[in-house]
Amino acid sequence: xxxxxxxxxxxxxxxxxxxxxxxxxxxxxxxxxxxxxxxxxxxxxxxxxxxxxxxxxxxxxxxxxxxxxxxxxxxxxxxxxxxxxxxxxxxxxxxxxxxxxxxxxxxxxxxxxxxxxxxxxxxxxxxxxxxxxxxxxxxxxxxxxxxxxxxxxxxxxx
Ligand code: HEM
Numbered sequence: 075x076x077x078x079x080x081x082x083x084x085x086x087x088x089x090x091x092x093x094x095x096x097x098x099x100x101x102x103x104x105x106x107x108x109x110x111x112x113x114x115x116x117x118x119x120x121x122x123x124x125x126x127x128x129x130x131x132x133x134x135x136x137x138x139x140x141x142x143x144x145x146x147x148x149x150x151x152x153x154x155x156x157x158x159x160x161x162x163x164x165x166x167x168x169x170x171x172x173x174x175x176x177x178x179x180x181x182x183x184x185x186x187x188x189x190x191x192x193x194x195x196x197x198x199x200x201x202x203x204x205x206x207x208x209x210x211x212x213x214x215x216x217x218x219x220x221x222x223x224x225x226x227x228x229x230x231x232x
Contacts, residue, residue, distance in 0.1 A: 117186035
């Protein structure tokens with residue numbers, strides 16, 4: 075294994091860890107804050123989740139395919155190999171779930187911050203957004219788990 079390959083693989087795996095860990099950690103914090111029913115806690119946690127997505131998840135989302143492409147190039151994998159096509163599809167699915175989640179989190183932050191400031195209850199739209207956030211999280215989380223498996227096993231699919 076060349077030094078460049080080892081370095082790219084290290085970056086790729088570190089970035090996968092950040093992607094998965096930040097997603098799981100922020101989802102847990104949002105869920106627990108929501109369950110507490112404490113409007114101020116929800117506002118603070120939502121603001122920090124938005125920050126974490128910007129500082130950690132966004133770079134990881136970019137680094138992941140870049141280092142992946144570098145690994146394909148150096149190792150001489152066929153970029154159209156079935157296991158890679160599955161990864162591209164699952165990664166696109168994850169992104170399609172994540173982008174609306176980012177928008178929802180921004181809205182949740184704003185709505186909760188406003189409710190905390192004016193000492194009012196959370197509006198009904200908050201509940202609808204939390205539900206959408208929850209149900210978009212599951213396919214994204216499951217897809218990343220499958221990607222981990224495909225990356226490690228590289229199954230011969232067809
Ligand atoms: C977005 C497109 C992606 C491409 C093109 C890609 C490509 C690759 C390639 C070519 C390898 C090298 C395999 C080897 O040397 O054995 C690899 C390894 C790996 N990838 Fe990805 N990857 C992508 C996304 C992801 C994602 C989203 C994750 C997890 C969140 C992930 C996790 C891993 C892991 C853990 C390994 C190490 C597997 C091993 O060494 O056995 N990858 N990836």
